Amino acid sequence: MKKNVLLYLRFVLILTTILVITYSKRGLSLFEPGYAIALLYFFSNVFLYYVSKRIFMKSLVQFCIFLFDVLILSAVIYYVQGLAADFYLIYFLVILVASLSQNIAGSIPIAIVASIMYGWLTYQSNPGMSFFDPAILIRIPFLIIIALISSYWSQSTRRASQEKEELERFNRELKKEVDRVATEEIELRQYSEKIINNVPSGVIAVRHDGLITTLNREAERVFGLKGDETLGCSIQEIAGLHALWQKMEQSIMSNTPVTRVEISIRNKHNEVIPIGLSISPITGPRDRFSGCVTIFKDLSELKALEEKLRHAERLSYLGKMASWVAHEIRNPLTSIDGFAQLLENTEEKEKIKLFSSEIQKGTKRITYIIDDILAFARTKRQEKKLTDINLKSLIESIVAEMNIDTQIASDNSPIVRGEIESIRRLFVNLIDNSIEAMNEKGKLRIRFSANKHYWITEIVDNGVGISKDNMKNLFTPFFTTKERGTGLGLAIVKKIVDEYKGKIKITSEVDKGTTCRVYLLKKSDQKGSK
Amino acid sequence: MTKRILVCDDEESIRLLMSEALKDNYDVVEAADGSEALQVLDRENLDLIIIDIKMPHIHGLEVIERIRETNKIVPILICSAYRLMEDDIVVKTSDVAAFFTKPLDMRALKMKVSELIGT
Numbered sequence: 001m002k003k004n005v006l007l008y009l010r011f012v013l014i015l016t017t018i019l020v021i022t023y024s025k026r027g028l029s030l031f032e033p034g035y036a037i038a039l040l041y042f043f044s045n046v047f048l049y050y051v052s053k054r055i056f057m058k059s060l061v062q063f064c065i066f067l068f069d070v071l072i073l074s075a076v077i078y079y080v081q082g083l084a085a086d087f088y089l090i091y092f093l094v095i096l097v098a099s100l101s102q103n104i105a106g107s108i109p110i111a112i113v114a115s116i117m118y119g120w121l122t123y124q125s126n127p128g129m130s131f132f133d134p135a136i137l138i139r140i141p142f143l144i145i146i147a148l149i150s151s152y153w154s155q156s157t158r159r160a161s162q163e164k165e166e167l168e169r170f171n172r173e174l175k176k177e178v179d180r181v182a183t184e185e186i187e188l189r190q191y192s193e194k195i196i197n198n199v200p201s202g203v204i205a206v207r208h209d210g211l212i213t214t215l216n217r218e219a220e221r222v223f224g225l226k227g228d229e230t231l232g233c234s235i236q237e238i239a240g241l242h243a244l245w246q247k248m249e250q251s252i253m254s255n256t257p258v259t260r261v262e263i264s265i266r267n268k269h270n271e272v273i274p275i276g277l278s279i280s281p282i283t284g285p286r287d288r289f290s291g292c293v294t295i296f297k298d299l300s301e302l303k304a305l306e307e308k309l310r311h312a313e314r315l316s317y318l319g320k321m322a323s324w325v326a327h328e329i330r331n332p333l334t335s336i337d338g339f340a341q342l343l344e345n346t347e348e349k350e351k352i353k354l355f356s357s358e359i360q361k362g363t364k365r366i367t368y369i370i371d372d373i374l375a376f377a378r379t380k381r382q383e384k385k386l387t388d389i390n391l392k393s394l395i396e397s398i399v400a401e402m403n404i405d406t407q408i409a410s411d412n413s414p415i416v417r418g419e420i421e422s423i424r425r426l427f428v429n430l431i432d433n434s435i436e437a438m439n440e441k442g443k444l445r446i447r448f449s450a451n452k453h454y455w456i457t458e459i460v461d462n463g464v465g466i467s468k469d470n471m472k473n474l475f476t477p478f479f480t481t482k483e484r485g486t487g488l489g490l491a492i493v494k495k496i497v498d499e500y501k502g503k504i505k506i507t508s509e510v511d512k513g514t515t516c517r518v519y520l521l522k523k524s525d526q527k528g529s530k
Numbered sequence: 531m532t533k534r535i536l537v538c539d540d541e542e543s544i545r546l547l548m549s550e551a552l553k554d555n556y557d558v559v560e561a562a563d564g565s566e567a568l569q570v571l572d573r574e575n576l577d578l579i580i581i582d583i584k585m586p587h588i589h590g591l592e593v594i595e596r597i598r599e600t601n602k603i604v605p606i607l608i609c610s611a612y613r614l615m616e617d618d619i620v621v622k623t624s625d626v627a628a629f630f631t632k633p634l635d636m637r638a639l640k641m642k643v644s645e646l647i648g649t
Contacts, residue, residue: 323617327617330632330633334544334547334609334611334632334633335543335547337633337634338544338547338551338636341636342551355550
């Protein structure tokens with residue numbers, strides 16, 4: 001029970017007491033003991049008003065207060081000799097108030113003290129009275145019963161209200177907790193959104209049906225889309241992202257990640273943008289969470305840079321080529337020009353013949369250089385006449401012209417589709433190299449074999465071999481170790497092999513020989529490769 | 531006594547050209563590379579050396595340096611497809627009497643030879 005309520009109730013007690021004194025035979029008159037008692041009683045309540053709540057609410061303090069009340073009331077009844085006038089009923093009031101604020105253990109002692117006081121007062125007013133007189137025998141148990149019932153009732157009421165309070169407090173705390181968790185969740189979501197938005201790569205997550213669930217700022221920039229236009233939309237509805245959806249769908253269907261793939265997408269402004277991407281499938285606990293997330297990089301700048309580099313490389317090649325051409329052509333030009341100058345002053349037939357033949361040699365050399373440059377510089381975009389080429393027959397015809405001991409082993413007929421001149425040049429250059437490495441002696445062995453996709457032509461010589469240092473520069477244009485090489489032979493070979501989407505592998509051991517393996521796509525695998 | 535000239539060039543046709551142009555007035559010895567040239571120098575008395583720069587095995591400029599280690603007198607003419615400026619060729623002027631670029635003006639070459647060693 002609250003302090004104030006108790007003080008009010010007590011005030012009612014005080015008022016009743018004052019009224020009892022006032023309407024007794026003695027009446028309330030100044031400087032009489034009754035007056036002093038009433039004053040004391042009244043000020044005791046005023047005093048209690050200032051006692052701190054913490055002390056006031058202690059059950060021992062309250063017990064003392066009610067004990068004090070019982071004693072005061074007994075004094076009043078004794079003073080007004082009010083037992084006969086039923087003033088004793090006021091004890092019920094005290095016990096009632098006491099039991100409202102105390103539990104049974106607190107209110108029963110009060111009731112007992114009140115009973116003793118009542119008994120004593122009764123005995124005082126009627127000294128000859130027996131204990132079994134109804135005034136004692138009925139009233140005293142009554143006092144105790146009242147204490148019991150009222151304290152029980154008040155205790156259960158108090159407990160009920162305590163329980164209610166507890167429940168309300170619990171509800172308040174629960175609501176607070178729910179609010180806190182909700183705020184935390186919002187903050188967490190904002191935080192992860194911030195992280196995703198500040199990733200310098202594009203991030204897009206979709207559900208298994210293509211519905212876009214996440215699109216970060218970089219992805220919006222690359223796609224040229226706004227988040228609010230796309231969130232909740234299906235990626236399938238965005239025409240430019242079709243290639244991306246295909247990859248994502250594949251990843252979802254097979255439940256396997258896709259790593260480092262390059263594709264091109266078309267953004268909202270109809271620009272083609274190359275992107276490099278990785279996809280991770282997400283399998284959610286429920287269907288609506290399954291899908292995948294893609295992280296990608298806009299490769300436009302990188303590609304532009306690569307193109308720049310390629311351009312610079314081309315320019316550097318061009319520079320090298322120009323200086324190489326100048327140097328290489330000046331030598332035969334010197335012969336042509338020099339012998340022409342000598343011709344002017346020669347009449348000897350033999351000399352004229354010799355000089356003209358030297359002039360012709362010079363022009364041949366120049367033609368050879370020009371052919372090599374053209375073969376190297378020719379782009380694959382040029383129209384080519386494609387035919388079926390039997391590699392075995394081709395190589396047989398090449399070695400027949402070259403006067404070298406050759407062994408060709410093949411049980412099958414390797415046929416590829418291509419342009420005869422380029423394939424011929426490929427093998428002429430390789431066989432030329434081998435013959436030169438063997439110093440025109442030694443034995444050239446040629447074998448054909450096949451794997452699933454390729455015809456493999458193996459050219460093995462037992463020549464001088466290639467040193468490790470030179471191996472690195474095998475395909476570098478204008479790199480040569482030969483006295484009269486253009487440095488373009490293997491560069492041309494590589495170029496032709498690349499054009500046919502083939503492969504070339506060269507292994508070599510110094511002083512033992514070199515093996516070249518040329519992989520050319522089988523006719524059946526060649527569709528679309530050229 | 532006929533003066534003796536060494537022509538050192540890896541290109542056979544150039545060696546032939548030089549010797550055809552000079553053989554009427556001089557004794558011409560040929561060398562196909564630097565080491566051959568050094569061997570001839572050891573063996574014979576030479577009055578003039580005509581040498582190319584870009585040659586296999588030993589670079590022409592290195593050959594000149596080696597010649598100068600033992601012989602400070604014999605005049606050396608360079609005949610190269612390189613251009614001094616364009617191709618960053620550095621030659622000690624004290625080592626070389628003249629630098630001819632290919633294609634050659636045969637008359638100018640002959641004149642220079644006769645200017646250096648007479649006919």
